[in-house]
Ligand SMILES: Nc1ncnc2c1ncn2[C@@H]1O[C@H](COP(=O)(O)OP(=O)(O)O)[C@@H](O)[C@H]1O
């Protein structure tokens with residue numbers, strides 16, 4: 001069944017923006033309510049942040065300085081070449097590593113530990129719990145966050161429907177294709193109704209066709225849920241297809257080279273798109289033939 | 295059954311080649327019957343002394359009598375009880391060491407060293423010391439079993455925890471799990487394949503060790519186990535009983551194989567977490 005067809009039917013799907021199914025939403029823990037907080041303001045602010053790792057040979061700087069913010073319902077893409085510290089930045093926002101300088105503020109709070117208000121979708125296919133069924137992978141995090149079993153399962157089913165996975169609810173992760181696994185991870189993250197959804201190259205390990213399909217689907221889903229997005233990629237096309245603004249990381253250790261507005265570039269075959277593509281390639285300092293990267 | 299018929303060329307085959315199409319249990323049953331037949335044939339033809347070798351019929355008699363009258367049942371129960379408690383103690387020791395190893399470098403080094411020293415040691419090798427320390431009683435056996443079981447469990451658990459996929463741990467923290475639930479709900483199931491392997495090895499080591507230890511023990515009062523049963527039967531020249539004891543050991547060994555098989559199929563095989571077969 002095509003998930004996109006499902007998306008057209010707007011009646012009984014869990015939405016943050018439109019329908020107000022309060023019986024469901026009444027159960028949502030604190031995280032959801034805080035999104036209202038970002039009305040017009042920024043949900044995430046990264047302020048002069050410096051990031052690195054302590055290793056055997058002392059401190060290894062990954063991000064020299066980064067400053068940007070993400071507004072409510074915005075889709076922000078961080079783009080950079082491999083090793084430019086994109087994942088490091090995302091891990092810092094998620095709360096896995098602390099900045100050595102500067103501040104990361106999410107919905108008004110700083111120095112956050114990892115939490116479901118910043119649900120993460122990783123690149124790796126093995127981010128699902130192998131011992132839980134697809135439905136349980138989505139429902140279990142809800143229970144952890146105070147949902148009762150039945151309500152959690154019902155909500156999990158809604159999000160599986162949203163990602164076109166209803167038919168696979170009872171399967172185990174090892175019985176799924178890579179694309180399906182990533183869809184489950186997306187459903188799991190969205191079901192938590194995060195203040196901001198963090199994605200670290202979630203389609204990076206997929207074949208080109210599946211990747212293009214999932215990009216389209218994600219677009220449609222975010223259209224529905226109005227989730228604020230922080231998306232990390234090295235693909236210019238992915239950035240242009242999904243993003244509204246693009247933060248370009250450059251160098252290693254990296255700095256923010258530029259923040260580009262890409263909301264109005266148009267479809268991939270338009271002149272505006274091609275122009276923007278060239279501009280981003282220059283900003284990323286990519287040399288040689290343009291053989292497409294999405 | 296998953297093989298499409300097209301993949302199997304329709305070669306004319308002899309009747310014997312149909313063997314593979316028979317149900318598994320039936321194939322094993324036929325083989326078992328054949329083995330018992332050879333056993334009986336050897337017994338009848340060679341005319342070997344009853345004091346050296348029993349016929350299958352005598353063994354079957356001794357086996358049924360032993361279980362009906364309770365001698366075999368009682369001794370089996372004693373052995374299994376000591377084995378279970380011994381492996382339990384071993385597992386606790388292993389768990390403590392692994393937890394300590396997870397928390398500190400010195401704990402990790404200690405675990406590695408202890409495993410390197412004690413794991414290659416055959417379980418029964420510590421029996422003389424155990425007898426010296428605990429006397430001729432159950433405690434000595436428990437010590438020997440716990441020692442045989444602790445090391446395979448410790449190695450496997452520690453490997454299991456060390457090789458947990460870091461992405462899954464990150465997901466666990468991301469969805470807001472407390473440290474305690476991270477351990478029970480993520481680390482423990484993620485390490486389950488190794489835990490099962492550890493337990494299987496512990497069981498196999500413990501099982502061999504306890505039978506050997508009981509055989510060496512010889513008479514140990516009314517509370518003897520299977521090894522003691524065999525040893526006593528030999529002393530009183532009740533050869534069919536010796537064989538019946540061996541049959542019991544073999545059957546129990548197979549039963550535990552099946553049990554572990556079921557456990558694995560319901561868990562790690564079902565979840566696609568079993569890597570080797
Ligand atoms: N766990 C780590 N420990 C030490 N250095 C790391 C670690 N993870 C990443 N790095 C280093 O930090 C830099 C940025 O890495 P990363 O954020 O993964 O880049 P990207 O995601 O853009 O490819 C690289 O130089 C990388 O080697």
Ligand SMILES: [Mg+2]
Pocket residue numbers: 086087088
């Ligand atoms: Mg990365």
